[in-house]
Amino acid sequence: MQVKHLLLIAILSLTAACASQDALDENLSETQLYQQAQQDLSNGSYTSAITKLRTLESRYPFGRYAEQAQLELTYAYYRNAEPEAARAAADRFIRLHPQHPNVDYAYYLKGLASFDQDRGMLARFLPLDMSKRDPGAARDSFNEFAQLTARFPNSRYAPDAKSRMVYLRNLLAANEIHAAHYYLKRQAYVAAANRGRYVVENFQGTPSVADGLAVMTEAYQRLGLQEPAAASLATLELNYPQHASLSRGRFVPRESETDGRSWLARSTLGLIESDAPPPRASDANREVWRQYQQAQQELPEEIRSPSTPRRADEPAQGRSWRSRLTFGLFD
Structure with missing residues (x-):
């Protein structure tokens, strides 16, 4: 989505938010409030829907639509890109209505809110490496999907939750490898070896296991521990005979034994690098990104976000340097 469109959406959202601050008609019945909220949800007016659903709950806490309003409030928060509010609303619904026939949907929405929490507006424009982001939200999402699949194995949302758990597990493993390479670069070889071993022992079946073995080999060689290195x-x-660290039967370390960085890079702890080659995406990271795109495409239609990434077989739109520099303002 181009920035000019984002600006237009932001202006319209701000206008809608200001309009939603006006007090709703106190004479509206419970049914009228609920119907208006449903219309807002259908139109994508999530801020307005949130206002009406909260008003409905406060005015008619024991009405016929009270429980459904609480559940749909969670959905509205999620679609309005308010993950913390969505998780809080889901927790409240689960706590108040643990036997509700649709409580599995609350667990699912809670997991989705955490799943998308780290992917903000910048992810639409910049090729962010998710394995280098804080893994806290990914762990939360994995645990929440695990609760869903454990408590409701026959839920209609369980298959999608399981596929997302595979992606999240791969992402967490790739994050460990990223930390291990950081330690290698800083010559903290014991910490690097421990990270690599942790991936090999706890993330079997992920693409990062090969990277973990490569990290262990390099770290043990630097430490002079020939037996574990071998x-x-x-x-x-x-x-993994095709791994990038193996070249013609020889192991090629990723990091040089001496710190060959410039004085500027060393003095700024690597924040400013000079004459450094661009980072090469690992096989594990490429696989993680592919699985994220696939998971987004398999999201149920009723809660699918308009920012879902395009499929891998869809052609990318060519953009000029001026378009990229101005984020599409002058297309």
Whole structure:
């Protein structure tokens, strides 16, 4: 989506938010409030829907639509890009109505809110590496989807939750590898080896296991521990002979033994790098991103976000340098 469109949406949203501050007609019945909220949800006016659903709940706490309004309030918060509010609303619904026939939907929305929490507006314009982001929201989402699949294995949302858990597990493993490479770069070889071993022991089946073995091999070699280094290398060669660290039967360390960075890079702790090659996306990170796109495409239609990334087989739109520089303002 182009920035000029985003600006227009922001202006319209602000106008709608200001308009929603006006007090609703006190003579509206419970049914009228609920119907108006449903119309707002259908039109994508989530801020207005949130106002009406909250008003409905406060005016008619024991009415016929009270429980449904609480559940739909969670959905409205999620679609309005308010993940914390969505999670809080889901927790409240689960706590108040643990036996509700649609309580599995509350668990599902709670997991989705955490799933999308780290992906803001910048992710639409910049090629962010999700394995380098704070994994807190990913862990929360994994645990929430795990609760859903454990409590409601036959839920209609369980298959999608399970596929997202696979992606999240791969993402968490890739995040550990990113931390391990950071330690290698800083010559903290014991910490790097521990991170690599943690991935190998706890994330079997993920694309990052090969990277974990490579990290262990490099770290053990730097430490002069020949026996564990040889064992890690043998496992890597046996199971992942095509790994990027193996070249013509030889192991190629990723980091040089001495810190060859410039004085500017060293003095700023790597915040400012000079003459450094661009970061190369690992196989694990590419797989994580592919799975995220697939998970977004498989989102149920009724809660699918308009910002869902395009499919891999859809052609990318060509953009000029001026368009990229101005985020599409002068297309």
